[in-house]
Amino acid sequence: MALCMGCMAEIGRNTTCPYCGFKTTEKQRSPFLPYSTIIGGRYLVGRVTEINGESTSYIGYDRVQNKTIMIKEFLPAGFFVRKKGEIRLEPVAEKQDKFFKLLNEFKEYFIQLSEFADLTCMPRIHNIFEENNSCYVIENYEPLVPLEDYLDECGGYLEWDRARLLFMPLVTLLEAFHRRGIGHYGVAPKNIYVTKHNKLKIYGFATENERKRGTPLRSQLYTGFSAPEQYITGENLTIETDIYGITATLFYVLTGTVPESASKRLVDGKLLLGTSIVKRIPPHVVVALANGLQIGRSKRTSDFDTLRNQVSASSAVKAIQEEISRTTTLNKIEYGISEAKKKNGNGVATVLISSILTTIALSVILFVFFFDDMILGTHNNEISVSTKNTALMEQLTVTDSAASTEAGEVALSNFVGLDYESASDEAENTGVILYKSSEPVYNDEVPMGKIISQYPVQGTLVDSKSGNVAVYVEVSSGSLMRELPDIENLTLEEAAQKIADAGLLATAKRVEDSEYESGTVLGYDGYKSKDKIEVGSTVTIIVAQ
Template sequence: MGDSKFCYRCMEQYDASLHVCPACGFVESDTHEPMYVPPGTILHGKYLCGILLEYNGEGATYIGTDISTGKKVHIREYVPINLCTRVKNKPTISVNYNNLAKYKAFMAEYTELNKSLARLRNNTNIPPILDMFAENNTTYTIFEYIEGVKMLDYLKENAGELSWEQVSKIFPPLFTTIGILHNAGITHRAISPDTVYITDKGELKLSGFCVSAVRTANAGLEYELFKGYAAPEQYSANSSSRQGSWTDVYGVCALLYRALTGCMPVDSLSRLKHDDLHEPHELDSRIPRHVSRVIMEGMNLNGRDRIQTITELVTKLFEQPTEEEEEELESTTVLPDPVQSSYEQQPQYQQPVYEQPAYEQPQYQQPEPQNVIHQRSQRRNDNYSYEKVNTVDRIKVPIIIGLLLLAILMTLAVIIIHMFSNPEQEESETVKPKRPSVTENVIDEPDTTKAADTEMPDLVGKFYEHSKELWKEHFVLDADYSYNDDYENDMIFEQSIKAGEMLSQGQVVKVKVSKGKSSAYIPDYNGLTVDQYKNALDKAGISDFNYQFVESKNSYGKANTVVEIQVDGKPVKPNDFFSNKEGKKLTVYFVSETSAAPQYTTAAPPQTTAVVTTQAPVVTTQAPVVTQPPTNPREPVTNPPEPVTNPPEPVEQQPVEQGNEGGENPQ
């Protein structure tokens, strides 16, 4: 076996001569998302970056490995998509000067958040931070690799739900960790089955930490909220929408709701319009009534009336109800407002004591209330059986049964008619996902339009290519390109559907996308390579729609450097005005890397000198004598300008050595 290399997806080593990873089947490819770090990049001299795992408005997460130890890691990169761009085929971040203040502010918040998490590295329910460093004009955080699966996948593998006995065993350490985070001033805002992992040992790990602007709508960054688990106050950036520990209480209770019932909770934004969230016990009678009531209280839409702290939530969840409270819970069929719950009358449970390992005590595994409820309902049934039955009741039962049978027969007849009359409809219904048990009682009327279930985001000021990829599963973007002096190239400046309106899946949304500025001034090419001058053109406002690079056949200069610029066959100079709207092409001539020896178009012709001797005359040819320097001699810049978080500065020209290259005598 020859040399080995790392697979960019699973980070396992295999034979370098192979092109397919034998461990995971990953096929090598040069294609990758241009906005993110190319796989195979070495960061900080020790971390090999693999493929992109996930991204949001704050940054991106990659799989990676520590080359020095061979251990897998998760690499988190701060790269806010609507504030910066990346230099093509390089890991370097370029920041637009207009976004500089926001970029720095959010990066400072990102750094402080991860410093706070690093202080909690001994907590086993948070992936520890191994390293943090600044590079490529941004900040990277190295997390320990999580050996486990997302809670969402774990639930799918376990019949979609867990019992209260299972939940009461594995969730308490997570509750303790969230309480510790709140004491440290950290609010997670994204607790959901997508951010909670479960290991092979049954331990829960909390991930998905981001700056607050990513977890709040319209707060300055591309926001990412988990539908069904985000609290209502996260859908507004107003100062009146307070966020705090009660925001995470909502997420925890929504996670418990999903784990116990197998159903995703109704989105809080929809609940604000029409609250039809069913209590967990109504969906599964095995869930203890007091647990069901506490979960509903923790998902109260009013943040002030909601359970305020994790300590209060845990106390109410695991507190054994008294016999009187149990009777009240049993007798109540229609639940009042959760704010009026009797648990509010117990202030002694609000003491924030996270250190006590009281969650593991066996008395919290409580099958007794189930038994009590079952026994009491059985006694009521026994009493009812001794009551006298009159003649009307005897006739009423057969009539009801007959009507039900008639209804069933009619329903079957309708189904059979539809099966034979419209086979395409039958096929489409078979691939429909199974609805949660909450909505099984709702009859779907035939409708040719899809339900509007997605809120239209505000795309103005965001990049088209990224937005198209981000929202491709919800709606389709149809782009109309035009020049715009106020927006960068590929940036959306108008959308046909206003932000906040509801869309159906697959709906087409027309957007106007900027092709860049309508006019610009041609930047200086002195000493710049092809890649450097492309960046200079882009920054000047001349997009790739309006320029082309052509190899020069007769110009002198360093390989791969720009030597001349023309428009419509006429030479132009740096700082000349250029109109993007006129449809003219800016032709940039450069010297190829594979070009032959320099040709001196301005050199004097070869001179011959006769040397007279007594013997036969010998004629020798001297080397060409350069009478003047070439017209376009240029030296490349030894240190190419890196995009930095400072105002763009002009490129300094290097001194030109006159007539040195190519002037030596040929041997």
């Protein structure tokens, strides 16, 4: 069986692969393993697919299981020589001790990674062994689409609901790594792929030595996605480093824009977002991105559970609710408008968290990340967030059309029980912006479209001087169980509309029935009118032909 060394497809006597274009006359350049080298007694080596300062990856073939694989070889640049015609590595004499120390660290790292094979985003590691004075890692192979190509196919970015489904398993994997005491430290779009089942896989694994400056290896970092500390010699990498990487990647996925490089952000931490982009991203997600992209580690989100909660709309609402329960009057921002002007000298007013949500009225929002206190804002529109000594959701200013109490304070009106669309339009005219949870909230008691709850609650006294108000609301998506409408003797189009209005899906099954006109709906297959099934379910309707 003749295999293509470029893709491992069987090519017979062809000298050029009809699938990938690889020519059989090509030679693998030194110092990489020659084509068709056998390692471990069973693994055939093909074309190089990836190189970094620590290792080289090849496509390969398992001659025992007759399947394509990926091979990673420990190959630390500058620490070895490989003589022509040989596959054994010879450490550079004066670096021999360091070579074997790096090799052992490489092997141990991948042994630890192999423990996570059952997690969704982790490629399966089949074998790890030493040979030729090197270490080899055999990984599973599957056809994948690079994340960057996937985004191109999706129009350049993803909506949050779609991105959330893709990335939450990756957050879980990274969290598991750090509980084990290891990290990835190379989280970036170039290392993330999408499977045919629309699941993410992450690659680009390397030891910490490869992911920061100032180590013996030639480090590989990713502009816009590697954290500031990775560029500073002598800095240890921590869980916050991977949080920066995943947050920067989410920023890219949601906006289609690569964040500024860490080296530039060390000088100027600003990130620009257009209004059209801000409109697409739920407010609590904007805040989560801001926290994860902090320049200083001490100010950055410090664990994945917190990150997961911050990107959850329900958690954002819960945080507000807990704060309101603690006090009926919201705290005033510690660093107010006058202090911001006094200390920053640029007219940037530090106002309340809800102000970030008013950016839909701006042409551009400018996120400003300071080292001591994070302030997100615009220079002239006084849109900003302060996180000094408090969680983001702790400071929430609300204004309303209700009667004033003390100067500058108002009591928030009640929106519970109102129709969301009508209440939203009416509230906006009085400077109140309603933001509903992005997650469906099913409720058997409250009709669809009605507001179930609001945070802050009715009567909360707030400062009315900070501009537009943000109020988080939960809106009923109706009952989880939906009643099948009566569709007998309707046309197919009429029946389909009634079923869609009930929040259900339908397929048609045509049967011969001379008593009815062709196209008449006879009923359900396996159900009857007024049966209840879960929202989003698919039913089959019987249609006469």
